Amino acid sequence: MFKFELLKTSKDSKARLGKITTNHGEIETPIFMPVGTRATVKTMTPEELKDIGAQIILSNTYHLFLRPGTEIIEKAGGLHKFMNWDKPILTDSGGFQVFSLSDNRKITEEGVHFRSHIDGSKMFISPEKSIDIQNILGSDIIMAFDECAPYPASHEYIDHSMRRTLRWAERCKNHHKNVDNQTLFGIIQGGMYKDLREISAKEMVDMDFKGYSIGGLSVGEPIDLMTEILDYTTDFMPENKPRYLMGVGSPDYLFEAVERGVDMADCVLPTRIARNGTVLTHQGRIPIKNAIYKDDFSRLDDECDCYTCRNYSKAYIRHLFNVDEILGMRLATIHNLYFLIDMMKNIRESIKGDYFLEYKKDFYKKYGYK
Numbered sequence: 001m002f003k004f005e006l007l008k009t010s011k012d013s014k015a016r017l018g019k020i021t022t023n024h025g026e027i028e029t030p031i032f033m034p035v036g037t038r039a040t041v042k043t044m045t046p047e048e049l050k051d052i053g054a055q056i057i058l059s060n061t062y063h064l065f066l067r068p069g070t071e072i073i074e075k076a077g078g079l080h081k082f083m084n085w086d087k088p089i090l091t092d093s094g095g096f097q098v099f100s101l102s103d104n105r106k107i108t109e110e111g112v113h114f115r116s117h118i119d120g121s122k123m124f125i126s127p128e129k130s131i132d133i134q135n136i137l138g139s140d141i142i143m144a145f146d147e148c149a150p151y152p153a154s155h156e157y158i159d160h161s162m163r164r165t166l167r168w169a170e171r172c173k174n175h176h177k178n179v180d181n182q183t184l185f186g187i188i189q190g191g192m193y194k195d196l197r198e199i200s201a202k203e204m205v206d207m208d209f210k211g212y213s214i215g216g217l218s219v220g221e222p223i224d225l226m227t228e229i230l231d232y233t234t235d236f237m238p239e240n241k242p243r244y245l246m247g248v249g250s251p252d253y254l255f256e257a258v259e260r261g262v263d264m265a266d267c268v269l270p271t272r273i274a275r276n277g278t279v280l281t282h283q284g285r286i287p288i289k290n291a292i293y294k295d296d297f298s299r300l301d302d303e304c305d306c307y308t309c310r311n312y313s314k315a316y317i318r319h320l321f322n323v324d325e326i327l328g329m330r331l332a333t334i335h336n337l338y339f340l341i342d343m344m345k346n347i348r349e350s351i352k353g354d355y356f357l358e359y360k361k362d363f364y365k366k367y368g369y370k
């Protein structure tokens, strides 16, 4: 089953509070979703994810199709069982990954021919194939197969790509049968062109999906351009359906997205930068490997009460990174994910109490944003 309840919309911005109900549990929005591309949120156990408050995680059609392959996951009884995660899972459709991971790919009306980035073997994914794979994975929310167009790109290229993505979305909708257990979201494309974003949004809304993603943003464009296109696009999206901004996950991008009416976001940022020792704190990012922390016995962030901050010092975590100990990556990941998940909890509280814009201003000032 799938239900989205819009609980409150702010008076002084488009920020809103919602609740999504799925077969595997409820999701309070706005929400940040940790990315577990290959059936694991890197370095974290499911128990640790629950402990930091993760409500839903992402996984990826393209990567799991390549390894371990759908046969193994089917035999395991689906992705929830395979990875021992009994809360909601959202899978991305693989389109984006094909475009960003594999070279010498060929896009045709039928689908995308590409070579596996693992062993170079010839592969093919179509809208129908993507739906079939996601059906085997058994994720609660699945994505239409789209082309996430490169940035920058000409109006002509984006127009052509966006219209093909619309035709692919239609094919996904027609092919998707498991509607009771899996909910298909359409993905709005259109690059940085408002006219194309409007066409994509209106056509997608006409196809009546249960939720909509905004794709093709945070692809390297300046944040002001991202927020301008996002602000324009959300106005064409139905109030009573979730809005999911893909690939967004630094604190400022999340605040800007929520302010413009976005309910869901995902990004590898917090987990990826944690593994190379960049820690998110309320005073901005800190490079924990830096020697200045070698005898600093304070916690990573004096306002954080995550497992890492309650039990370890900067000096210890810097030591772990310095001698390449895996625990360092784990402790930094726990903290970075908790930081964003807790920030989103505070954002939900601020919308509830009608002080979202004030909270954003305070956060930006402390963090060092403009």
Ligand SMILES: CC(C)(C)OC(=O)NCc1c[nH]c2nc(N)[nH]c(=O)c12
Residues within 6 Å of the ligand: 092, 093, 094, 095, 096, 143, 146, 147, 148, 149, 187, 214, 215, 216, 217, 218, 219, 220, 246, 247, 248
């Ligand atoms: C470069 C990063 C990953 C930061 O952002 C984007 O590319 N943002 C766009 C994006 C992320 N994930 C997607 N999945 C799909 N199906 N389509 C998309 O457009 C995207």
Ligand SMILES: [Zn+2]
Residues within 6 Å of the ligand: 300, 301, 304, 305, 306, 307, 308, 309, 310, 335, 338
């Ligand atoms: Zn912490």
